[in-house]
Amino acid sequence: MAADYLKLIDERRVREVLADLVRIPSVNPGFPGGHGEKEVAAYVTRFFERLGLPVDVQTVEPDRDNVIGTMAGSADLHLLWEAHMDTVQTSGMTVDPFGAEVRDGKLYGRGACDTKASLAAMLVALETMAERRLVPAATIHLAAVVDEEITYKGVSALAERIRRGELRCDAAIVGEPTQLHAIIAHKGVLRFRIEVTGAAAHSSTPEKGVNAIECMADVIAYLKRYAGERFAAQRHPLTGPPTLCISRIEGGVAPNTVAERCSISVDIRTAPGQEWEDVWTDVRERLAGLEPELPAGATITVHRPFLTDYAMEVAPDDPLVLAVMEAANAYAPDRQAIGAPYCSDASKLTRVSVPTLVFGPGDIAEAHTAGEWVELAEVVRAAAVFVHTAMHFAGRAEQE
Numbered sequence: 001m002a003a004d005y006l007k008l009i010d011e012r013r014v015r016e017v018l019a020d021l022v023r024i025p026s027v028n029p030g031f032p033g034g035h036g037e038k039e040v041a042a043y044v045t046r047f048f049e050r051l052g053l054p055v056d057v058q059t060v061e062p063d064r065d066n067v068i069g070t071m072a073g074s075a076d077l078h079l080l081w082e083a084h085m086d087t088v089q090t091s092g093m094t095v096d097p098f099g100a101e102v103r104d105g106k107l108y109g110r111g112a113c114d115t116k117a118s119l120a121a122m123l124v125a126l127e128t129m130a131e132r133r134l135v136p137a138a139t140i141h142l143a144a145v146v147d148e149e150i151t152y153k154g155v156s157a158l159a160e161r162i163r164r165g166e167l168r169c170d171a172a173i174v175g176e177p178t179q180l181h182a183i184i185a186h187k188g189v190l191r192f193r194i195e196v197t198g199a200a201a202h203s204s205t206p207e208k209g210v211n212a213i214e215c216m217a218d219v220i221a222y223l224k225r226y227a228g229e230r231f232a233a234q235r236h237p238l239t240g241p242p243t244l245c246i247s248r249i250e251g252g253v254a255p256n257t258v259a260e261r262c263s264i265s266v267d268i269r270t271a272p273g274q275e276w277e278d279v280w281t282d283v284r285e286r287l288a289g290l291e292p293e294l295p296a297g298a299t300i301t302v303h304r305p306f307l308t309d310y311a312m313e314v315a316p317d318d319p320l321v322l323a324v325m326e327a328a329n330a331y332a333p334d335r336q337a338i339g340a341p342y343c344s345d346a347s348k349l350t351r352v353s354v355p356t357l358v359f360g361p362g363d364i365a366e367a368h369t370a371g372e373w374v375e376l377a378e379v380v381r382a383a384a385v386f387v388h389t390a391m392h393f394a395g396r397a398e399q400e
């Protein structure tokens, strides 16, 4: 019977640390008026220093540092805990974004749920082990990283360090609101533009032009049929099938002119196992095959994606998954290993061969909302899960 680490977690400290983090604005600078992560990074650095842990600062961009604290373990094994420090914008919020107000056991504010709750749980877990002189089984690296909400620069820099062998990492937990379930597979994404060019003419004589909007209607119908047939066959048991969404359309210049141009934005969510390059190439080749079926003079251009991210998965019987599931269920019943449609930092770590899952307190439905909150009791349980995992994770070393 494993120790009950929940008893060791100081609820008051969880509330304090989370409130501290929420009160420090860290809106991603990619959003209008964004503050950046600098002050949160300074807070996390001081936190590690106060615990006497070595701190490694990785500058990603000027004033944007990943902060990595390390607590040595007894086994020859390194476990990464990763959480992003940035948040989305605060416009339209109905609660004080930086007030950290507590009502009915919930703490409110921007980032409370996504993902300062995870970061607070990790920090308090380390503090609890340091103060109780508990030596974790695995060496723990806690990486607080920049820029998850926009372009993943923080985790990408961290992954590059792992790839080059400068930071050893045998497994990783990425903190995001999962309600203490373990996300062991999530989708990837690619977004790209498709443009149809035709020929303008007066709208009273449409036969003299080539209507790009009407051609695009054929392209869209083709894409929906393509996705319906092809993606259904690529269903992943945990994430479901890939999806396709036409998210923008623009075309035409005037009500009395045959449209010479029309363009759409396509958002495709890939399932684990699919590479965005393959999906994009397939769409491009098929639309090249459709072009001769359009009116003469119409051309289809499939542009390179302007945004991509990888899907990820980790085996359900991976030692990391088993360890986190055991820990989660010790403090919160009926937690499961599940899939998710959204992207996270995790896929950048699985790309450098680190088995990774996503886990943390809070509900993803609360992320980015006008009244963002997290239940404090769940953050406390998350801290216990992190301690439990650190104390018991034996990873692959035990099996080999």
Ligand SMILES: [Zn+2]
Residues within 6 Å of the ligand: 084, 114, 115, 148, 176, 177
């Ligand atoms: Zn997040």
